[in-house]
Amino acid sequence: MIVVHHLNNSRSQRVLWLLEELGVPYEIKKYQRNPKTMLAPPELLQVHPLGKSPVITDDGTTVAESGAIIEYLLSRFSPGTQGRLAPAAGTPEALRFTYWLHFAEGSAMPPLLLKLIFDRIPKSPMPFFVKPIAKGISAKVLALMVEPNLKRQFDFMEAELGRSEWFAGGDFSAADIQMSFPVEAAAQRAGLDASRPKLMAWLKRIHARPAYRRALERGGPYDFAD
Structure with missing residues (x-):
């Protein structure tokens, strides 16, 4: 079991x-x-x-x-x-499946985690004289590295879902299950919104699946x- x-x-x-x-x-x-x-x-x-x-x-x-x-x-x-x-081995869909299975943790999650960390730094307990410095560093890292990376990834994912309804192709697959956490986290904490309609529609589709609800x-x- x-x-x-x-x-x-x-x-x-x-x-x-x-x-x-x-x-x-x-x-x-x-x-x-x-x-x-x-x-x-x-x-x-x-x-x-x-x-x-x-x-x-x-x-x-x-x-x-x-x-x-x-x-x-x-x-x-x-x-x-x-x-x-999972798509049949040797097909273009199988290659996309493998890509998104690894993209979810290898590329999508690191900037989301960085955003979570640097968003929290200014709110964390610290000596008053340190807070302005910490806030300035956090804002700089977010503006120069984290936010541009997130935008590029959101644009990329949005474009990919313009190719097909699901991440690996025309059929739902375990790649969509793997991608659910970073996309959900992005919608909750990183500014993913209706400006990316295909990603938001994809979220609605996965949330409506009976197995997801169970x-x-x-x-x-x-x-x-x-």
């Missing part, structure tokens, strides 16, 4: 969604973030040495990292599928779905 070690408001929501799409039975072990630090609890260190989520266990096998988990679950429960969560019911509160 698959056990999903599920942290609230985290990437592990994607794993629940994938399992619902696959129709695979699974159990959830829930963990809560520290309300002050927003870090994962130390109990997750007992599952994986890095103490982060997502991580799954499957009859003695432990798999961490969203992309690795998706590939493991597809090979384990949906091998050789063509057009169902994963929310089982996983509990998930702020990024709002």
